[in-house]
Amino acid sequence: MNYLLFTLINNGFNLLQMLILVRVILSWIPHDPYHQVIQLLYQITEVILRPIREILPVQGAGFDFSPIVAFFLLGFAKKLLLTAV
Numbered sequence: 001m002n003y004l005l006f007t008l009i010n011n012g013f014n015l016l017q018m019l020i021l022v023r024v025i026l027s028w029i030p031h032d033p034y035h036q037v038i039q040l041l042y043q044i045t046e047v048i049l050r051p052i053r054e055i056l057p058v059q060g061a062g063f064d065f066s067p068i069v070a071f072f073l074l075g076f077a078k079k080l081l082l083t084a085v
Helices: 002-028 036-055 066-084
Strands: none
Touching: 002 036, 002 066, 036 066
């Protein structure tokens, strides 16, 4: 049971980090923001990124630091949860 829980938590957090990475890469290339898959990606990742954007004081010069902060926070939460399992 512990192995199953460990695997689910680990894979869930890895998936969230990959989705954020895909969103960052998509911001560098032209894409259709109205495509259903892109909309789903935005909806999933915005839940994580929006609160971080609200807390960060400056998003100056067109550079968004929220994905970087999200990576660190997700990594920290993953380690914290996996050590408890």
